[in-house]
Amino acid sequence: MALIPTDLHVRDEAVTEINSVTADRTWYHYVLLGGAVLFGIISLGFVGTIFWSSLPTWVHHGWTLLTGKGWSSPSGPFGGLAMIVGTFETSIIALILAVLIGLGTSISIVFLLPRRIRNIVATLVELLAAVPSVVYGLWGLLVLSPWMTVTVNPWLNSWPFAKFLFGNPGQEFGTSLLLASIVLGIMILPTFVAVSREVIAVVPQDLIEASLSLGATRWQVIREVVLPTAKVGLFGATFLALARATGETVAVALVAGGVADAQFHLLYPGTSIAAWIALTFGESQGNEISALMALGVLLMLLNFGLSMISRALVNRQRRILAIV
Amino acid sequence: MSDMIELNEPVEDGHLVRDEIRRISKSVHARRVTTSRVMMVLCGVALLIAAVPLVMLIAELIKNGLPVLNKAFFTSEPQTPTLIAPNATGGVSNAIVGSLALTVYASVLAIPLGVLVGVFLSESSSKMASTLRVIAQTMAGAPSILMGLFAFSFIVHDLNIGFSALAGSFALAVLMMPVIIITTEIAVRNVPNSLREAGLALGARSHKVSLRIVLPSALSGIVTGVILAISRAVGETAPVLLVIGGGFINQWRPLDPVSSLPLSIFENAKSQWPSQRAQVWGVALVLVAFVFVMSLTARIWASRKQQVRN
Numbered sequence: 001m002a003l004i005p006t007d008l009h010v011r012d013e014a015v016t017e018i019n020s021v022t023a024d025r026t027w028y029h030y031v032l033l034g035g036a037v038l039f040g041i042i043s044l045g046f047v048g049t050i051f052w053s054s055l056p057t058w059v060h061h062g063w064t065l066l067t068g069k070g071w072s073s074p075s076g077p078f079g080g081l082a083m084i085v086g087t088f089e090t091s092i093i094a095l096i097l098a099v100l101i102g103l104g105t106s107i108s109i110v111f112l113l114p115r116r117i118r119n120i121v122a123t124l125v126e127l128l129a130a131v132p133s134v135v136y137g138l139w140g141l142l143v144l145s146p147w148m149t150v151t152v153n154p155w156l157n158s159w160p161f162a163k164f165l166f167g168n169p170g171q172e173f174g175t176s177l178l179l180a181s182i183v184l185g186i187m188i189l190p191t192f193v194a195v196s197r198e199v200i201a202v203v204p205q206d207l208i209e210a211s212l213s214l215g216a217t218r219w220q221v222i223r224e225v226v227l228p229t230a231k232v233g234l235f236g237a238t239f240l241a242l243a244r245a246t247g248e249t250v251a252v253a254l255v256a257g258g259v260a261d262a263q264f265h266l267l268y269p270g271t272s273i274a275a276w277i278a279l280t281f282g283e284s285q286g287n288e289i290s291a292l293m294a295l296g297v298l299l300m301l302l303n304f305g306l307s308m309i310s311r312a313l314v315n316r317q318r319r320i321l322a323i324v
Numbered sequence: 325m326s327d328m329i330e331l332n333e334p335v336e337d338g339h340l341v342r343d344e345i346r347r348i349s350k351s352v353h354a355r356r357v358t359t360s361r362v363m364m365v366l367c368g369v370a371l372l373i374a375a376v377p378l379v380m381l382i383a384e385l386i387k388n389g390l391p392v393l394n395k396a397f398f399t400s401e402p403q404t405p406t407l408i409a410p411n412a413t414g415g416v417s418n419a420i421v422g423s424l425a426l427t428v429y430a431s432v433l434a435i436p437l438g439v440l441v442g443v444f445l446s447e448s449s450s451k452m453a454s455t456l457r458v459i460a461q462t463m464a465g466a467p468s469i470l471m472g473l474f475a476f477s478f479i480v481h482d483l484n485i486g487f488s489a490l491a492g493s494f495a496l497a498v499l500m501m502p503v504i505i506i507t508t509e510i511a512v513r514n515v516p517n518s519l520r521e522a523g524l525a526l527g528a529r530s531h532k533v534s535l536r537i538v539l540p541s542a543l544s545g546i547v548t549g550v551i552l553a554i555s556r557a558v559g560e561t562a563p564v565l566l567v568i569g570g571g572f573i574n575q576w577r578p579l580d581p582v583s584s585l586p587l588s589i590f591e592n593a594k595s596q597w598p599s600q601r602a603q604v605w606g607v608a609l610v611l612v613a614f615v616f617v618m619s620l621t622a623r624i625w626a627s628r629k630q631q632v633r634n
Binding site for chain 2: 025026027028029031032033034035036038039040042043045046049050052053100101102103104105107108109111112121123124126127128130131132133134135136137138139141142143186189193217218219220222223240243244246247248249250253254274277278281282292293296299300303304307308311
């Protein structure tokens, strides 16, 4: 899940377009165009091939895939409800964790840390994002899972009404939806921090100084000026983190338990769309491959939709700041 | 009229009102300052909480990973432990060779095309360019398992090549390309316009300006993007999981199945043999060390470039 520099860094100044200025079309221009066309074909192939392979499932068992509860290899029926529920459950809990901690982290990076340390912390955040997801999965499975089973789960089960939220005590297997959510939360934290820090840091200094001069305390400045100004961009960061969480595969495959069972008890094992594809693809054939491709289509639609929303929000934030 | 009445009030009442205002404002001020302090401390606590996983992860990696690193780890092929020899795990040379092969093939596929498209996006403002930009940005965030599905249907199934290093590196190339495109475009756009215009003013043809002036100036930015893309591809499990097949032997031929470092972590993390679970930490340590070195190199390179410009 390495961080990709967003277009936040692009200069606003228009670039002199060499080709259009001189109307000088040489072989070079056609090579560039050829590369662009090839990339366009590859990306069309990317969407098209996956959709095409999933077509039999959509035609014959479209609704089963969306609402069916059981997944029986190798012949079906293939119901995807458990994976869809699991994806939303784990991603949303992870998102809540990441936003709560990430917002505090971004604020303290921008407003509390001295400039020198700020760069070091930014590098650390980048490193946290660069750790391969399978390593997070390994850590969750071999370190976090035993600790949760011994320490956290009994405590959670002692809550009032724990049965409704977490399921019957003593039914845990070490891997659970809650564990997957926590690991996911740690994984999407750097993504959220990277974008939200950027959004908070570009709030105009004038606004901050104006409200300080009116006697506002530091927290009042943040609550009344910085967060409202950065609101749209922060939502953009949230959607980006959500998109990352829904698409995360191997870590969830390792720590969620891999049981296709549509339920909401957080301490029971479950799975997500991406994790289920990774876990079952190796042994599947024919119809099942098509059904897994159909799950892939769902994942693609979900992810593309979320990242489109996120990009629109970040762009709108930039326009808002241009006006301010 | 009410102002007049207040002015006519007796002096002692004025004192009382003023004291009351002072008292209230003092308590409000105290409350505001306390709230501010508490919230800022909470933010600092959030920062510390965010740091805990990184510290714990690195500590566990070093504690569990270092002891299993030895010569055999790097040079011998893996074995399956048996009841007679429960500690005979062999090494992971197959995964190292496989990861190297996959990365090299994927780079060969992705870097030239990625750089071309990136330069195209920076030098064109056509409808096509903006569409491709959105596509690249969307694909950069796409779940990596989808690249695996794509490579499976296209290379393994449609072209009937089978589980192979080629299929894995194709999946990784699709994953790397958007990253290279985006960073190349940013790097080329950040080249000062004055350089381009100077070249054009001297009468250089457009491709000369682009190849001789703009690209060399943008080179360090492009290299940074390539390093980022490679460090991301090396650590990815999901896209290669579906298509490379795995296997225990050192092999790098493109059309045969290979293994890779992340794949060997994924497959052995739930192993029933404690010796294999211990070895997985070593693989993870090697992988993380490699990725960290790559990311830090990219970052140092990028910051050095900025200093030169300033």
